[in-house]
Amino acid sequence: MPAQPAEQLDDRWIRVGGITLFVLLTGYAYKAYEHPFSVQTAKILSESLINSAITWEVDRWIIMHFQRRFPLLKQVRTRLLFVIPLCWAFNILQDWAMMWLVDVTNFHAPYSRAAYLQTIQSGLIITFLITGIQEAVYYFSRLLQAERETEQLKKENLQTQLDSLKQQVNPHFLFNSLNTLSYLISEDAEKAEEFLDEMCKVYRYLLRNNENELTNLATELQFIRSYFHLLKTRYGDSLHLNLAIEPSDEQRLLPSLTLQLLVENAVKHNVIHKDHPLTVHISTQNNGQLTVKNNLQKKVQKVASNQVGLSNIASKFSLLKQPDIKVQQTETEFLVTIPLIQPSH
Template sequence: MPAQPTEQLNDRWIRISGITFLVLLAIYAYKAYENLFSLETGKLLLESIIISSLTWELDRWIIIRFRHKYPLLHQVRTRLCWVIPLCWLVNVTIDCGGMLLNNAIEFRKHYPKAAFLGAIQGSLILAFLITGIQEAVYYFSRLLQAERETEQLKKENLQTQLDSLKQQVNPHFLFNSLNTLSYLISEDAEKAEEFLDEMCKVYRYLLRNNENELTNLGTELQFIRSYFHLLKTRYGDSLHLNLAVEPSDEQRLLPSLTLQLLVENAVKHNVIHKDHPLTVHISTRADGQLTVKNNLQKKVQKVASNQVGLSNIASKFSLLKQPAIKVQQTETEFLVTIPLIQPSH
């Protein structure tokens, strides 16, 4: 049986402890400790357990319902403005209802009118107490969850960097790049210098990528131009890149190396030939989404894949609490839609 989340275990013990505290409070208020083993004390104990359990559980149910409706930490004030009055009303109803039932069936001593008036004040105190404890536990669990997700995101970023470096700094890639550079040096020194400059930019970006979890789209596009320059030198007119990005979108954010992973995915899994050129389109939409698509011409022979690319990107957006990426494939094209993140000011 899988272990329950820590938040559930903490909440369970908070509920048990809270109900126990309310029962002990009732015993103290009615001085039942003076005669612990009497029938009257036993009846009070039973009544207190029922009333306290109903009060705590119904208040908790209300809190959870409004927590689902207003889940964010900055919505605490709105949530409490609804929760506390409702919990107060429920608590008054339970307390007064219990006393009325007791008086009707004469289960134990008759409750006077003053007890009903006192229930109004006592129920408000309980509403604040239960809500405060439940909110404190919720806030603490959210902080722990955020810390865990931050650590996981860092691991995902490190894994992305490692996989990208493995892909780029492998002997095959270096051999091709250095071979291309060697050829250009003897044939066209100017192009060789340009190729070397772009190659340095690619490696510099890859090696410095661990500084930030997010980068702006403009920076990613600068990198992808350098990265594509290396690919273009190798594949020539068999490979094309089209960019249609609004300048206003270049300050929006996305996880680092997202575009590189998508371009790499397209190059890795599709035929690239002068008779069947591969074209990658990167564009932004009016709704703040980024699309990366390519014409689909899958290689006949399956390419070994560790499934890092798309799953890695999807995992990052999930950890960042962003909408899920969308992957679409038709007979002629492969398209990935990514939500761009609005920078906070």
């Protein structure tokens, strides 16, 4: 699944601390503590401050660039293969540029040839130090992001369970189903038995749907056939279901009850009449997407909605790091396209 870059932690104090550390190390290397503070010392420390700030900020920019390109924690080796040589090369060139500028301006005592060569080693040490700190910041950013998303997913799952529970005991759906069953018992015992069997399948699935976060399309279709059978028995020829599913897509995954929510949404918000039948099409495309569409014939009187259906589905796919669902409405149709998830083996 495609990964999203981690939200960067506020590392201002880490950067300030790191730059300050470099300046203090410069003062220690020049043994500034052994002599009274002088103009020469001030120049050396100011040079170190500017050089350290530029080095840290540019190295940080390089590191963050490759963190965005290779955001996974398991890609750390790939990131380092790019980051370390680039940062090392920049650090050496930055030191040489600063030293050359000092020499040509006589800012303080000129640098020796050995000092220039020493930057090759010190540049590598600084590269490892900055890279290690920034990668640690990134690692904790990813951990915090994962923890937040896990908590959000738990809340979404809890909301789904509550919504599912409401559906399980939905008085309107249950009343209509029982009313239809009562009518069939007196009119057609065979159809009543078939209706009761499908009704049991529907409620059995609803009771078990929260055991797994994802289910395969084949299982969802099996459930939607039973669910639609109940609706069809009630609405008759006023309601139709067309399925055009590629067999190769049946083992792909999607969040449980996705199809039920989409079908329920179509039935809830559209007129269903023998003169204006409602047709729901469920199909898959070659690009691994599934589309649920229906002819648009909105009810004149607005139906009360808690906005759970589409927003719940959208949240699920977002938390699963999947592409966004697409909702389209034309003058004649309402379409929802969702990505099917390739199972991991």
